[in-house]
Amino acid sequence: MVHKSSVPLYWRLQKSRYTLTGTKCHTCNTVYFPPKEFCPACRRKGDIREFRFSGRGKIISYTVIRVPPEGFEKYTPYTVAIIELDEGTRLSGQVVGNPESIDIGRKVSPVFRKFHEDGPAGLIQYGIKFELVAEETPLK
């Protein structure tokens, strides 16, 4: 987790958080998020390159946060889930919307939202969260 006042750390993580950019080893086709600069499977034979995930996936597991860490009090209750991305890796992320409508196996798509505000005078951190794909109302 990003320390509240670490502006340089937020800046360094911006690209992966804004665009879900990870890496892919073109030797073994394994994808990584957050990005790895070295493929632990292929080691020196690895061919790691930047890889952008679509952000589409499904919920593997989730928890509803009712006792939040400092700075997230106003958002409760909110849901944090383990998402399996369509391209084949898992990450944890917030799922927006009513926690009661969230369930294991539901499909999700990415939305760009505020992550955290470092108080009224501090930095606003942004990134990708997820929302349930409404299967009953297809995009039109």
Add this chain to the structure above:
Amino acid sequence: MTIGIVGYGAYIPRHRISVEEIAKIWGENAENYKRGLMVSEKSVPDMDEDTITISTEAGRNALLRAGIDPAAIGAIYIGSESHPYAVKPSGTVVSEVLCLGNDIMVADFEFACKAGTAAMQCCYGMVKAGMIEYGMAIGADTSQGRPGDALEYTAAAGGAAFIIGRDPLATLDDTCSFTTDTSDFWRRNMEDYPKHGARFTGKPAYFKHVTSAARMLLERTGTKPGDYDYVVFHMPNGKFPANAAKMLGFSGQQLQQSLVVTRIGNCYSGSSPLGLSNVLDVAKPGQKIFMVSYGSGAGSDAFSFTVTDKILERRDLAPTTEHYISKKTNIDYGMYVKLRGKLKM
């Protein structure tokens, strides 16, 4: 090759609060407000939504429709009166998220509710001058209305983005502006809520500027209201645009498709842009669109567009405005207070 809108996109947060729900809290007659404002409910941003996130989603949809390399966009201008930072441009975040590259001109615009259309004019001028290939103009807001004030019934959230360039889905035939120093609505630095001149916001402000800009453009283009298939006005409520249409000689039928205010409220800088996106969602090749925005302070930007064949191949590449209008969850006043950050923790 002509210049105009190459791609467009809308975004509206999903929460809605009804006029009844607000009127109940303040002991007001909801029917009076509904009749007077011609608004049934308004959109409310989630706690983690702001002008930057709304602009990003609208911009993403515009890129989907345009089908261009995002890095070919040479300028991004976001018009809003609710930029999250007083100092630090919204456009830098949006540009980075949409991968527009670093060879790009960025600035945030503010002119009350017409900053988004001012951004469109700038992009048009820069494309015409050959300075950039494409420019992205966005009008978006999470509007503020003081609790209990008449504005609370309409101040909503949403936005629309337009990519201006050549080979458009709607050519921008001409544009002009009418501007005066008229203080009908303002918000001082560090203040949470705007102040307004109540009835003064009508005749000497909205109507004078909207009709003056409209007449200027009709004269410049040698056209008359009957030459247009659709008309879009800034929508502080449902009544003002209806009256402006009548004063200028446009019919209710020409106005109807753009009147999104009745179901989502006044999205300020996103108001007329969302009206335009809702029209582009249904317009046919060859049809003409007349648009006049309004920003307090005060000024109006008028535009004439002609829809091209390209609309048919690009329209379905992103969600429609109606998709976002109808994708909604109604909330009560308690949740509204929480979502709008009116609770002191």
